[in-house]
Amino acid sequence: MTKTMAMEKMLNKADLAAWMGKLETHQLFAPMLEDEGVWNYAPVVKAADVALDQPNTVRPPKDFVFPQRETLYRFEQVRGEAPVLTETLPDPQPSVVFGVRPCDSRGLVRQDIVFTKEFDDPYFQGRRAKTIFVGQACKVPPSPNCFCNSVGGSPSSEDGLDLLMTELDGKYHVKAVTQRGADLLAKGGALFKEASASDKAAVAKAHESAKAHPQRPIKELGKVAGALKQNFDSKAWDEMAKACIGCGICTFLCPTCHCFDINDEVTCSSPCKGERVRTWDTCQFPDFTMHTSGHNPRETLGSRLRQRVCHKFQYFTENHDMPQCTGCGRCISLCPVGIDIVSVVERLGQP
Amino acid sequence: MIDVAAIKAHAKALLEKGTVRAVIGYRNSTAGLLAEPFVFTGPESVDDLIYGPSCVQNLALYLVNDKKERAHHKSDDARPVAVVAKGCDARAITVLLQEKHFLREAIHVIGVSCEGTGVVDTKKLARKLGGKHAVEIDFDGGEAFAVTTADGVQSLPAAEIMAERCLECRGAHPQLADIAFGEAKTDRALHTPFQAVKHKMKEEQDNRWSFWARQFDRCLRCYACRSVCPMCYCEECVVDSIQFAVLPDTTAEEKANRIKWIERSPNRSESAMYHMVRAIHLAGRCIDCAECERVCPVNIPLRLLNTRLEMEAFETFDYNPGSDMNAPTLTSSFKDTDPNSFIR
Numbered sequence: 288m289t290k291t292m293a294m295e296k297m298l299n300k301a302d303l304a305a306w307m308g309k310l311e312t313h314q315l316f317a318p319m320l321e322d323e324g325v326w327n328y329a330p331v332v333k334a335a336d337v338a339l340d341q342p343n344t345v346r347p348p349k350d351f352v353f354p355q356r357e358t359l360y361r362f363e364q365v366r367g368e369a370p371v372l373t374e375t376l377p378d379p380q381p382s383v384v385f386g387v388r389p390c391d392s393r394g395l396v397r398q399d400i401v402f403t404k405e406f407d408d409p410y411f412q413g414r415r416a417k418t419i420f421v422g423q424a425c426k427v428p429p430s431p432n433c434f435c436n437s438v439g440g441s442p443s444s445e446d447g448l449d450l451l452m453t454e455l456d457g458k459y460h461v462k463a464v465t466q467r468g469a470d471l472l473a474k475g476g477a478l479f480k481e482a483s484a485s486d487k488a489a490v491a492k493a494h495e496s497a498k499a500h501p502q503r504p505i506k507e508l509g510k511v512a513g514a515l516k517q518n519f520d521s522k523a524w525d526e527m528a529k530a531c532i533g534c535g536i537c538t539f540l541c542p543t544c545h546c547f548d549i550n551d552e553v554t555c556s557s558p559c560k561g562e563r564v565r566t567w568d569t570c571q572f573p574d575f576t577m578h579t580s581g582h583n584p585r586e587t588l589g590s591r592l593r594q595r596v597c598h599k600f601q602y603f604t605e606n607h608d609m610p611q612c613t614g615c616g617r618c619i620s621l622c623p624v625g626i627d628i629v630s631v632v633e634r635l636g637q638p
Numbered sequence: 639m640i641d642v643a644a645i646k647a648h649a650k651a652l653l654e655k656g657t658v659r660a661v662i663g664y665r666n667s668t669a670g671l672l673a674e675p676f677v678f679t680g681p682e683s684v685d686d687l688i689y690g691p692s693c694v695q696n697l698a699l700y701l702v703n704d705k706k707e708r709a710h711h712k713s714d715d716a717r718p719v720a721v722v723a724k725g726c727d728a729r730a731i732t733v734l735l736q737e738k739h740f741l742r743e744a745i746h747v748i749g750v751s752c753e754g755t756g757v758v759d760t761k762k763l764a765r766k767l768g769g770k771h772a773v774e775i776d777f778d779g780g781e782a783f784a785v786t787t788a789d790g791v792q793s794l795p796a797a798e799i800m801a802e803r804c805l806e807c808r809g810a811h812p813q814l815a816d817i818a819f820g821e822a823k824t825d826r827a828l829h830t831p832f833q834a835v836k837h838k839m840k841e842e843q844d845n846r847w848s849f850w851a852r853q854f855d856r857c858l859r860c861y862a863c864r865s866v867c868p869m870c871y872c873e874e875c876v877v878d879s880i881q882f883a884v885l886p887d888t889t890a891e892e893k894a895n896r897i898k899w900i901e902r903s904p905n906r907s908e909s910a911m912y913h914m915v916r917a918i919h920l921a922g923r924c925i926d927c928a929e930c931e932r933v934c935p936v937n938i939p940l941r942l943l944n945t946r947l948e949m950e951a952f953e954t955f956d957y958n959p960g961s962d963m964n965a966p967t968l969t970s971s972f973k974d975t976d977p978n979s980f981i982r
Binding site for chain 1: 667668669670672673674675676677695699700703707710761764765771856858859860861862864865866878898901902903904905929932933935936937
């Protein structure tokens with residue numbers, strides 16, 4: 288996304304619904320209460336119901352650009368004839384996603400690297416180009432397991448966002464980070480007032496106080512990758528994975544995990560008809576690394592835990608000069624048995 | 639009240655004497671309020687062993703995992719493994735023994751009675767605390783929990799923040815144990831068994847389907863419900879193929895034509911199929927530890943599916959899984975009093 292001149296505006300909280308009303312060219316999404324304690328992104332039905340100060344969503348916003356199921360193409364073959372393939376590149380309605388926490392938008396930056404820099408993925412890029420992400424700066428860590436500061440982020444990071452909103456006493460400070468963010472802001476017209484010098488001072492203070500809130504610490508982030516490399520053969524991996532049940536919670540709900548499986552789903556056998564689809568997959572499942580020979584190089588839970596942690600903190604760092612983990616804390620809070628990536632890094636990722 | 643020091647002393651003595659390979663128990667977690675299952679292997683490590691209302695996990699699962707791991711490492715240590723077991727954990731172990739998953743002498747059961755309480759339901763606790771964050775929870779006498787927040791310690795009636803399964807529990811005292819701690823309270827006077835599922839069944843059929851359709855639509859297919867279940871020990875689960883025999887002469891066509899019962903796509907039909915298969919496979923085997931429901935990150939009320947079938951097993955066949963390790967399993971037994979004439 289091209290960077291633009293910093294554009295900072297103020298919006299009365301009561302006018303949020305009016306601004307949303309002016310964005311009819313886009314489909315709007317915001318965190319909604321899906322079940323007790325479960326917030327997830329859902330289409331905005333009544334703008335007046337949108338509240339942006341809830342805890343973070345269970346599902347990260349990666350769904351918008353890397354959905355759990357993506358059709359790669361359709362196929363059809365009449366017996367004896369050549370197969371016919373039909374392209375299914377996504378062309379979604381433009382959308383705006385509100386309430387994205389900075390850890391999750393930094394997760395989008397990492398998804399960008401995987402699906403743009405490492406590979407040119409038209410499915411991801413088609414969705415990414417049509418989705419505007421509006422961030423919500425955190426005032427206090429939304430979870431006791433937050434650690435964005437410890438992995439180079441911050442509760443008010445703008446990485447990966449088009450707009451960043453910060454709540455200030457009955458108002459939102461809204462900063463355009465990209466041109467399309469600025470365009471979205473402009474649609475609000477007179478609802479937005481120019482941010483004054485004192486507004487800007489207040490927002491800087493709010494960001495500073497949010498950053499000062501204690502979080503789970505990782506002492507020497509710069510040395511984590513090297514230490515993990517040293518400890519590849521440590522017996523501690525097996526020990527720390529003893530409690531692991533081998534489910535997909537930590538990875539499916541990670542804003543940066545991007546592994547997928549590809550399958551053909553046949554809907555009709557004569558003529559042979561169906562779709563080639565990709566669905567989320569995870570290094571925690573037993574068949575993830577299963578070879579056709581029957582050999583499984585990561586048969587144990589310890590080797591799978593090591594893969595998850597080392598991908599986040601060693602391999603990605605070696606390849607892209609930044610840890611993949613953005614410190615949202617979901618894998619810790621939602622783990623059924625208390626496996627804690629911060630504790631693991633503290634034990635095996637410190638010199 | 640449970641004497642945790644006595645449990646620790648017993649575990650320590652077992653490891654010191656070397657009569658067991660390890661003790662499967664709980665320790666404090668760095669991740670949050672709930673305990674972390676842990677395998678204690680040295681006597682000194684037992685200092686970290688805890689027991690309290692945060693010890694929600696069913697440790698029978700770790701006996702199943704232990705068996706897998708021993709096979710993987712080709713371990714020849716024949717000593718038993720000890721396990722801390724609440725009433726529900728002990729029932730799960732009993733089912734595993736009924737199914738000959740391992741031998742009775744391969745395990746040493748350290749039974750712990752839930753007495754008049756049970757384990758905490760963190761959602762109920764959060765509701766009760768209204769925004770305050772609990773950092774510690776312990777027993778407070780036989781019928782209350784002591785909850786620590788930033789504001790200090792408060793005593794809350796256990797029945798108000800206890801897991802639903804504990805309210806309906808029919809065996810809070812472990813029947814299967816080599817040693818048992820705590821008072822064997824039989825009359826808990828909490829909810830009647832199957833109360834929640836009976837309540838749900840009062841709804842109209844159409845409403846029930848729309849309720850479940852919504853739940854299946856929300857399913858992530860992370861399989862945490864399967865992975866946490868001690869009864870889901872199949873070598874090869876219907877949802878993932880790990881044991882598909884691939885030999886040097888297996889053709890590409892044979893590999894491609896392998897039946898896929900359930901697609902990976904997370905849609906209503908595939909997810910419904912997955913949950914139905916799991917529920918049916920647990921009929922007459924589920925001991926209602928409700929771990930499947932607890933671990934679901936989006937709150938799918940899976941316990942309703944399983945207790946519905948347990949209710950059937952109990953009301954139709956007078957069968958209560960996990961009550962007798964020597965009894966034949968429900969699906970492998972037959973009685974002259976069977977209510978169905980076609981089978982008599």
